[in-house]
Amino acid sequence: MGSMRAPGLYPGIPEAEYHADDALSQSGAKLILDTPARYRWDRDHPHEPSEAQELGSIAHAIALGQPDVHRLVDADSWRTAKARAERDEARKAGLIPVLPGQYAKALAMADALHAHPYVGAVLAADGENELSMWWQDTRTGTGCRGRLDALRIDTNGTHLLVDIKTAANVAPRQFGKAAADHGYHLQAWAYLDGYRTLTGYDAAYVLAVVESTDPYWVAPYTLTTLQLDAGREKWETALDLYAECAATDTWPAYQTDPQPLEMPAWALY
Numbered sequence: 001m002g003s004m005r006a007p008g009l010y011p012g013i014p015e016a017e018y019h020a021d022d023a024l025s026q027s028g029a030k031l032i033l034d035t036p037a038r039y040r041w042d043r044d045h046p047h048e049p050s051e052a053q054e055l056g057s058i059a060h061a062i063a064l065g066q067p068d069v070h071r072l073v074d075a076d077s078w079r080t081a082k083a084r085a086e087r088d089e090a091r092k093a094g095l096i097p098v099l100p101g102q103y104a105k106a107l108a109m110a111d112a113l114h115a116h117p118y119v120g121a122v123l124a125a126d127g128e129n130e131l132s133m134w135w136q137d138t139r140t141g142t143g144c145r146g147r148l149d150a151l152r153i154d155t156n157g158t159h160l161l162v163d164i165k166t167a168a169n170v171a172p173r174q175f176g177k178a179a180a181d182h183g184y185h186l187q188a189w190a191y192l193d194g195y196r197t198l199t200g201y202d203a204a205y206v207l208a209v210v211e212s213t214d215p216y217w218v219a220p221y222t223l224t225t226l227q228l229d230a231g232r233e234k235w236e237t238a239l240d241l242y243a244e245c246a247a248t249d250t251w252p253a254y255q256t257d258p259q260p261l262e263m264p265a266w267a268l269y
Helices: 015-020 026-034 036-044 051-063 081-092 100-115 117-124 172-182 184-199 225-248
Strands: 008-011 070-072 096-098 127-136 143-153 159-167 204-211 218-221
Touching (some): 008 184, 015 143, 026 036, 026 184, 026 225, 051 096, 051 100, 051 159, 070 081, 070 100, 081 096, 096 100, 100 117, 117 204, 127 184, 143 184, 159 172, 159 184, 172 184, 172 218, 184 204, 184 225
Parallel strands (some): 070 096, 159 204
Antiparallel strands (some): 008 127, 127 143
């Protein structure tokens, strides 16, 4: 499976270097839960992020005051050969090509995060941004990794892990569904568990969510004990599957015999 960095907290690790490491990440765990074969395929065939993901990455970097991850291409669209050539050059340089209209959105999203009374105060406080961590799972021995958007310590001494997310809608019901679909509770537990393993601290976890369209509403969320317990169960199931597959380098896909199809309850009534 390759090599893993020694356990610890590491500031300043380039994103590409972080993602290239073979330790299991929360995103890899979600693929494992789908099917181990999908995880193996994804590791062997890296794919380009979507435009929405790239927009979020740019807004995220601006909000955290990180070095530019983008290159602005002065064009109305990617239709011209010149614009496409500049886009290709940006990607070769490891940067995200972005048009002025999309870049203005990223700036507005970052501004909205800083203007929010709670999120803005948290981001303005002293702490580490883009803090990568590697740890060894104590139960399975699996090497794991995670990347904290921001680490802060509040006035009560609580260690706060801050995760910036973009969403189409930050309303509680709509974002709650999106959080479930994207497995944010698994990610929260994995990061809390990794941080506890490395530091001994029981941290708190906050999602700082910003909408990707005007007026760029912002809402912070925490997770309930029930949600974190469900995230723990999913993370531990993924760790067990990963350890089993890695031991024999066997990454099975879906079942070979027919099985009953699962459908959501709403489709049956």
